[in-house]
Amino acid sequence: MKHILLLFTLTCWLSVGFSQSHRPATPIFLNDFDVPELNDKGTLAWFYPENTPQTVKQFEKVELGIHLPKVMMQQISFFLSASGETDLGLNPFDRNDIDIDALFKFNGEVVKENEGFYYQEFRRDLGNNRWVKDTTSFPFRIRHAPEFSGDYTVEVKINIKGLPLMYVRSEFYVEPSDNPGFLEQGVNYKHMRFSKTKESFVGVGQVIPWVLYDDWYHTDEAAGPVNFMVMYNSFRKLSRAGGNFTRMVAAPWFMQLEWEGLGNYAPKMGQAWEFDRMNEKLQELDVYFIFCALLHTPLESRPNGEPTLTPGVSWEDYCYNEDDRTRLKVASEERVYCSKPIDFYDNERALNFQKNYFRYFVARWGYNTSLAGWQLMSETDQTCEYADGIAADGTIIDRSANREKVNRWTESITQFMKEECNDDHLKSISFITGKNYSSNMWDPSIYELKEIDFVGQHDYVFETNPPIQNIRNRNLIKRYESVRNLSVGIQDGEWSHPEYQKNMFIYDEFGHVLAIERAYPEDKDDDPVVEFNDCADFSFKQDLWFTFSSGCAVAGLDWWNEHSRKRHAMWNHYFRGLNTFKKDIDFEKVNYTTVREAKGETYIAQRWPLRKKDIERSNGDDYRKSDLLEAYIQIDSLGDQGFGWMLNRSFHWGNLVDSMPCLSDLARGEGKFARPYLYTPADDDAVSEPVSIGEGEAYIRIYRLKPRTDYTIDFYDTETGEIILSREEKSSFFGTLKIDSPEMKPSVRYDVAFKFYDSELRWR
Numbered sequence: 001m002k003h004i005l006l007l008f009t010l011t012c013w014l015s016v017g018f019s020q021s022h023r024p025a026t027p028i029f030l031n032d033f034d035v036p037e038l039n040d041k042g043t044l045a046w047f048y049p050e051n052t053p054q055t056v057k058q059f060e061k062v063e064l065g066i067h068l069p070k071v072m073m074q075q076i077s078f079f080l081s082a083s084g085e086t087d088l089g090l091n092p093f094d095r096n097d098i099d100i101d102a103l104f105k106f107n108g109e110v111v112k113e114n115e116g117f118y119y120q121e122f123r124r125d126l127g128n129n130r131w132v133k134d135t136t137s138f139p140f141r142i143r144h145a146p147e148f149s150g151d152y153t154v155e156v157k158i159n160i161k162g163l164p165l166m167y168v169r170s171e172f173y174v175e176p177s178d179n180p181g182f183l184e185q186g187v188n189y190k191h192m193r194f195s196k197t198k199e200s201f202v203g204v205g206q207v208i209p210w211v212l213y214d215d216w217y218h219t220d221e222a223a224g225p226v227n228f229m230v231m232y233n234s235f236r237k238l239s240r241a242g243g244n245f246t247r248m249v250a251a252p253w254f255m256q257l258e259w260e261g262l263g264n265y266a267p268k269m270g271q272a273w274e275f276d277r278m279n280e281k282l283q284e285l286d287v288y289f290i291f292c293a294l295l296h297t298p299l300e301s302r303p304n305g306e307p308t309l310t311p312g313v314s315w316e317d318y319c320y321n322e323d324d325r326t327r328l329k330v331a332s333e334e335r336v337y338c339s340k341p342i343d344f345y346d347n348e349r350a351l352n353f354q355k356n357y358f359r360y361f362v363a364r365w366g367y368n369t370s371l372a373g374w375q376l377m378s379e380t381d382q383t384c385e386y387a388d389g390i391a392a393d394g395t396i397i398d399r400s401a402n403r404e405k406v407n408r409w410t411e412s413i414t415q416f417m418k419e420e421c422n423d424d425h426l427k428s429i430s431f432i433t434g435k436n437y438s439s440n441m442w443d444p445s446i447y448e449l450k451e452i453d454f455v456g457q458h459d460y461v462f463e464t465n466p467p468i469q470n471i472r473n474r475n476l477i478k479r480y481e482s483v484r485n486l487s488v489g490i491q492d493g494e495w496s497h498p499e500y501q502k503n504m505f506i507y508d509e510f511g512h513v514l515a516i517e518r519a520y521p522e523d524k525d526d527d528p529v530v531e532f533n534d535c536a537d538f539s540f541k542q543d544l545w546f547t548f549s550s551g552c553a554v555a556g557l558d559w560w561n562e563h564s565r566k567r568h569a570m571w572n573h574y575f576r577g578l579n580t581f582k583k584d585i586d587f588e589k590v591n592y593t594t595v596r597e598a599k600g601e602t603y604i605a606q607r608w609p610l611r612k613k614d615i616e617r618s619n620g621d622d623y624r625k626s627d628l629l630e631a632y633i634q635i636d637s638l639g640d641q642g643f644g645w646m647l648n649r650s651f652h653w654g655n656l657v658d659s660m661p662c663l664s665d666l667a668r669g670e671g672k673f674a675r676p677y678l679y680t681p682a683d684d685d686a687v688s689e690p691v692s693i694g695e696g697e698a699y700i701r702i703y704r705l706k707p708r709t710d711y712t713i714d715f716y717d718t719e720t721g722e723i724i725l726s727r728e729e730k731s732s733f734f735g736t737l738k739i740d741s742p743e744m745k746p747s748v749r750y751d752v753a754f755k756f757y758d759s760e761l762r763w764r
Helices: 002-019 070-080 225-240 266-285 348-365 400-420 444-448 476-488 498-502 528-535 537-549 565-584 612-616 661-668
Strands: 028-035 040-048 055-057 062-067 098-106 109-115 122-125 130-133 140-144 150-160 163-175 183-185 192-194 203-206 245-249 288-292 371-375 426-428 454-462 504-513 554-558 596-598 601-603 606-608 629-635 641-648 699-702 710-716 723-730 737-740 751-758
Touching: 028 163, 040 070, 040 163, 062 150, 098 140, 109 140, 109 348, 122 266, 130 266, 140 150, 140 348, 183 426, 203 565, 225 266, 225 565, 245 554, 266 348, 348 371, 348 400, 400 426, 400 444, 426 454, 426 504, 444 498, 454 476, 476 498, 476 504, 476 537, 476 601, 476 606, 476 629, 504 528, 504 537, 528 537, 528 565, 528 661, 537 554, 537 565, 537 629, 537 641, 537 751, 606 699, 629 699, 641 699, 723 737, 737 751
Parallel strands: 055 163, 203 245, 203 554, 245 288, 288 371, 371 426, 454 504, 504 554
Antiparallel strands: 028 040, 040 062, 062 140, 098 109, 098 150, 122 130, 150 163, 183 192, 596 601, 606 629, 629 641, 641 751, 699 737, 710 723, 710 751
């Protein structure tokens, strides 16, 4: 109840502005079509753009409506009004029952083939936190964002139970626009660009995954519209701060359309209507997003019946489970015979319903230019006993057969989306950990599948007792290994998967988690993880600059606290500097993806110190000039120029406890906390507070540049993006450039960004 009251208090001022913000368009009739077999007719109508019938701008949404003959609508009603499993009527969400195919032609050639989808109209009732169903005579819609300017025709074919019964066509005109188009993979694979202008795009942002659930103990129940208002507010805050990228994750309480009944999305149609509004808002704000269509939790590996993290979201509650214990009184297709989670990936009938599911998402939201890409599932390696196990006698339990099934499923779904749904958006599937919490994948071949465009990696800094040496407070070191290995194609220490170089790397979910168990009931109202992520803004900033400078296609995407004022203040504080710094970095004009080797290390983006042993030298010991700085650097293919970010390695939470009360309380179990929640790490340094670095008192080296060449180095303030210092240095006979530090006093500046370039050629 406390959660609900706080939610309503937080959003009451938003309610007035949103309650009547959408008015459905009035349909404009285009053409009727006869259905002789039924002695009836249907109608094709124009909905959007509302004010310019049959005229639209490039990459703007065209929305057409279809009214089917009366007998068809009755058959749909028979299905939707059923209670429980039924084979009566027509399921409007099943392409095998109703298949609406729209061919969009430009200059007589088919340029796009889109599917129609079932649609219900709603309006918000925020006072009762619900959507109220409104009326529409056109419950099927077709959406498209035309790529070319000029005359288009659209031909609509409608099949019922596989029989072609209806056909209708119409025309419209597309005007030129300045919309840059969809996001696609860039010329050098590792970054994105716009499909029309071919201009380079770099995302900067935070994960805003889902709406808040109404009740922690009923996360299997769909959230209402009030919860969406909080999410809209965070999107606006992100945009105003200069953020342009986020990621959303479907879950039973948010947009996992197929949960209540197998094959039936009607219980979530209110959320789908609201998601239409959300897509429109994100386009308006120029915020791009990855949408993850399936949460892993219902398929989690729980061999001993352990409870899931989210109550009510488990295999036992999933509509794909033949023994689903939460069957509701809603229409459902006849059950699929899946007795365990791995069957979800391997059952042919289940695969058919999953294809319906992904087809619906593509048909309804695939038009949106703000949609950067689809992610099939979150943390796939946490499902269906994916990783090998250890038996009681110590022998290895080989689960490679499960991984092969996941691979086949991934390939089948991505090919279906590409070939049958004609979807061109970027595609991925995400993982959280490889072997022994490393970036060595259990099955490296999954990122070599043809339709996989980017590596979706998750990483949380889990503290353990005793602490794991390479994970703790200097955590960027471990994260760099993931970026390097999965960008270059290094697995188990060998450069064995060069095809990885054709994929982007995105840390699409990562953050900072404190693993010490929370004290109950003493700390039940104070979450130490939330507190740490609100307190340690320097960690947020480091994540932002690390992801950008190490070669990730998107900067940021931290998890946690996306709706908090303190996190919004971090966006305002830190996005500006990065956005200013990256303005003249063009990944389309300059290739920063060359694989280099130096001192036995293989990389695309270089780290300093280069070798792991050089980093670990300072564990428990004093720093030297050669390892006091940590840096991540990208170099162009010709060695003419590059950019990077360097930070004072002693500036981490372990050395800030005495100067930051919020960290002190967490580390010592004081103030609001009943116990300590931060471990002293095994890789800690020998100092107890950040070291002050004078000009030239530390350095980094960049390898594999042009020999005996004068380079200009410009240093930038990471919070303003302004140049603070420039100097010139000559590279060595072997092409190594030594860069001495500017002054880096912890109280003023503990990190700097930098660009370097051949002084004769200048920056390009």
